[in-house]
Amino acid sequence: MSLNVVSLVSVGRHPQSGRARRADQDGRAVELGLKLVAKALSVVHVGDPDDPVLRQYAGMGLPSMTILKQDKSIDAVPILSQFLQQEKIDIVLTGVRAESGESSGMVPYLLAHALGWPVVARVADIVSVKDGEAQVLLALPRGQRRAVSVKLPFIASVDHAAEIARQSAFALGLRASIESVESVGEVDRIRVDWQESVAKSRPKRLKTVKAKTAAERFKAATAKPEGGTGKVMKNETPKEKARAIFDLLLEEKVIR
Amino acid sequence: MSNVSSLGISSLGIVRRDPRKEWIARNRLHPLYHEVINEGLGSVVGPSGLIRKNPHQIGFIGPNGIKRIDRLKGNGADTSNKRHGSAQEVVLPLHVVTTPDFYLVVVPDLVGGRLSSHDKDILGLAHALQGGMEGNGAVVAVCFGDVKETQFDLAGVDRLIHLTGTEFEGFTPEARVAALVQIDTQLAPQHWLFPDSIHGGTDLGSRLAASLGERPATQAWQVIPEKVVCRGAGGSLDIARQTPRIVMVLEECGNAIDETRHEVLPISVDALEIQSAHLIDHGQVAVDPNEIPLAEAEFIVSAGNGIHNWAQYHQTAQALGATEGASRVAVDDGFMPRFRQVGASGTWVTARVYLAVGISGAIQHMQGIGQCEKIIAINTDAGCDMVKRSHLSVIDDSDVILSELMQLAQEYGVNDKPSQENSPEESQNVA
Incomplete structure (x- = not known):
């Protein structure tokens, strides 16, 4: 049984230059799709079919792409859910958050709600798909992974812990x-009423001293930064020293 | 001012001061000075004309119950009398909401079962929101599964919904959202506040928003009752909009509660109907520590110039299950790859525990480990900067300590995985 995998892509934005680019997480979603089904992957975008950025996705080795032609002010979710309902799809891959527009990260959830499918957030890898069930690795903070299994069909949002998108070939994209x-x-x-402006840098949190008396204020002003030298072990035997380190590691629960 | 006469200890143990008497006692030129100073001394002219002093009336009982005599007559430096009293536990005023007009529900991440600073900020933000709205609101916290937090009252939780049961243990977003939907119909909260975090807050908030059909504000960083400002377009855009019902708030966007106590009254939830989950959790997977990016590794064993036996160092790091790091010298000498370098020109690490072996701590290296919580140093030089910064320092040769550590780790059975080799570029030392 061949899988039917769809990757949803968007137009990204380079964080420094602000130029349109292949979105990082969407690129990873395409990469994961290519890993699962190779060239049978279908890639879908809602927007302008003449956008040159889309060729960057195609340059990853896709023979074709499907663009649902729409204006920028149109809500993409109903169009996508309508499109996905027409075909018999097993896995839909998206990024976690778009790099343009609202970037709320709600698209996979809204699609899943509309289609009645489960949604798996922050996928690092889809290990295997067997008998209508997929083994998925989720990305947790600090590089940890969680194994989850989910029945097909489902929607997965691909985290930036997933494998990085391959280099895009320009000529391949043109072809x-x-x-x-x-x-x-x-x-x-709803979006019409919003006011959009260039992002202001967020104010840094100030360290406020809530002292009520002069003595407390004085103490706060003259207090040394906490944490002087910790425990120093000099004359103990190596065994005791190693034990002390090991106990601290156990106490901090970094050794399991 | 611990003057004899100006202090009186009432039956409740409250120290009553007479500021006027203290003021007179400080001013030696005051006409009443001698009267005030000699008041407690109890000197009496005896029948023979001699001045008699009653020794039992001299002095006062100090805060520890020991009799003190103030021979400086109140002119001495202020003793720790006052400070001592304030150091004893301060009971903050209790914030009571008897009949709330509306609810604001916060769903904290509870990383490790405790409120994170992000959670506390959002609880504080919820109170700020509540203060700006009409009527009397109560802040509700919804917790799932195992909770170790004991200070919900100081974090600003007026009402607590604690859902326990096997269906909420571990990774169970679907059951949790079903419970939240139930709470939504029961309490009809004015706002839902979620931490916009990778610890599950974003996921839960998005799921709830999808199932309630609400359009949430995500990555919000300014939240007031009328308006919310969120980041959009990959953080390059500020979107100002009306505050929706569901708000996912970024870090450091509110001030945690610190001046009030709260009731933490439990609210029970009506019987829940949890459907069978689509996502089946198989628990966390053992990750090769060297696969974790250095910047986000939790436990790093870092090597510097003091390492002589590199094979032993790699084995120890593997036995402890730690990610490997290195100082600039170790990298320049070709013992470690460049991407392992910690410090200003390498990676800025955020490890919770950082074990520095044979690193004396150049300032560039110390910058790189600025965010580490616990630092352990193994070094032969007791005066080096790393020892000054570390919580536990061991002054010894690295070879000896590492071999002992490896032995301990093997006895403890840290590494049950039989054949976990270092990644090839590591074991070859990238010469």
Whole structure:
């Protein structure tokens, strides 16, 4: 049984230059899709079919892409859910958060709700798909992983812990056929009222001293930064010293 | 001012001061000075004309119950009388919400069963929001599974919903969202606040928003009752909008509660109907510590110039299950790869425990480990900077201590995985 995997991609934004680029997490989603089904992967985008950035995804080795032609002000979720309902799909891969627009990260959740599928957030890898069930590794903080199994079909958002997207070949991207599909969408009414501006740098939290008396204020002003030299072990035997280190490691629960 | 006469200890143990008498006692030119100073001394002119002093009336009982005589007549430096009293536990005023008009629900991450600083900030933010809204609101915290936190009252939790049971243990986002939906119908909260974090807050908030059909504000960093400002477009855009019901808040966006205590009254949730989960948790996977990026590794064993036996160092790091790091010298000498370098020109690490073996601590290296919580140093030089910075330092040769540590780790059975080799570029030392 061949899997039917769809990767949803968006137009990214380079964090420093601000130029449009292949979005990092979406690129990883395409990479994961290519790992699962190779060239049978279908890649879907809602937006402008003439956007040159889409060729960067195609340059990863995709023979074709599907673009649901829409204006920027249109809500992508209903169009996508309609599109995904038409076909028999096993796995939908997205990034965690888009690099443009609202970047709320809600698309996989809304699609899953609309389709009635489970959603798996922050996937680092899909290890195997067998008998209609996928073994998935989730990315946890500090490089840890959690193993989860989920029945097909499902939607997964791909974390930046997943394998990095392969280099995009320019000529391959040019040769790929981009299939533009007309679709009917609605304007995102809620978003019209929002005011958007360039991001201001967030104020740093100030260290406020809530002292009520002069003595407390004096103490706060003259206090040395806490934490002088810790325990120093000099004359103990090596065994005792190693034991002390090991006990501290156990106490901090870094040794399990 | 521990003057004899100005202090009176009432039956409740409250020290009553007479500021006027203290003021007179400080001023030697005051006409009443001698009266005030000699008040407690109890000197009496005896029948023969001699001045008699009653020794039992001299002095006062100090805070520890020991009799003190103030021979400086109140002119001495202030003793720790006052400070001592304040050091004893301060009972903060209790914030009471008897009949709340509305609820604000916070779903803290509870990393490791305890409120993180992010959670506490959001609880504080919830109180700030509540203060800006009409009526009397109560802040509800929803906790799942095993909770070790004991100070919910000081963090600002007015009402607590604690859901326990096997269905909420471990990684169970679906059951948790089902419970949250139930709570939503029961309490109809004005706002839901989630930490926008990788510890599960974002996931839970997004799931709830999808199932309630609400449009949440994510990556919010300014939240007031009317307006919320969120980051958009990969952090390059500020979106100002009306505050929706579900808000996911970034770190450091509110001030934690520190001046009030709260009731922490439990709220029970009506019987829950949890459907069978689609996601089946198989627990955490053992990760090769050297696969974890150095910047986010939890436990790093770092090597410097003091290492002579590199094979032993690699074995020890493997036996302890630690990620390997290195100082600049070890990298420049070709013993470790460049991407393992810790410090200003290498990686800035955030490890919780950092074991520095044979690193004396150049300032560039100390910058790189600025965010580490616990630092352990193994060094032959007791005066080096690393020893000054560390919580536990062992002054000895690294070879000896590492071999002892390896033995301890093997006895403890840290590494049950039989054939976990170092990654090839590590074992070859990248000469």
